[in-house]
Amino acid sequence: NAGVTQTPKFQVLKTGQSMTLQCAQDMNHNSMYWYRQDPGMGLRLIYYSASEGTTDKGEVPNGYNVSRLNKREFSLRLESAAPSQTSVYFCASSEALSGYTIYFGEGSWLTVV
């Protein structure tokens, strides 16, 4: 059971480079999310997609863009990476935005030097 799959698992970027984190879920969920987790901090929502065709900003959207490519896939793009974006990124999905369990991917470790 794949669940939520995100790639790459590890990435090192130079400041100013761009990259895209890919995420796919096979649970036919409507809602998808991107979170980041920094040392000593909880999970902070970057962007979310309530359903296919919609995206909205979360708590910390600056420096990121997202694309809900279809119902399965939700990508996160860093246009010009900054050291402050060094973090662990988690993609997640749920049946709907409210009242449902969110299921997470295994994480993507990103270092910006």
Place this chain on the structure above:
Amino acid sequence: DQQVKQNSPSLSVQEGRISILNCDYTNSMFDYFLWYKKYPAEGPTFLISISSIKDKNEDGRFTVFLNKSAKHLSLHIVPSQPGDSAVYFCAASGAGNMLTFGGGTRLMVKP
């Protein structure tokens, strides 16, 4: 303004004893509460949930208690095992609100 708070960043418990992790929330519209467990280098995994129509939900060694009047929930792990050592996040949602996470509590179970 943090709507879900875990005031203890860490907790250390002896193997075999009870672990009690606490969580407070401020939004009275929340009606669905969850606990997640997170090991290093892995994504958070769903552990147990409770809806506001209940005050207790049990799953094996894990029990979640909900006190709606105090806007407080707790996770009890009995007996605690070394493999339970992880970061635990509580989360809440409801009334159209997305799941909101607390800051996490690191549990260390000593053999």
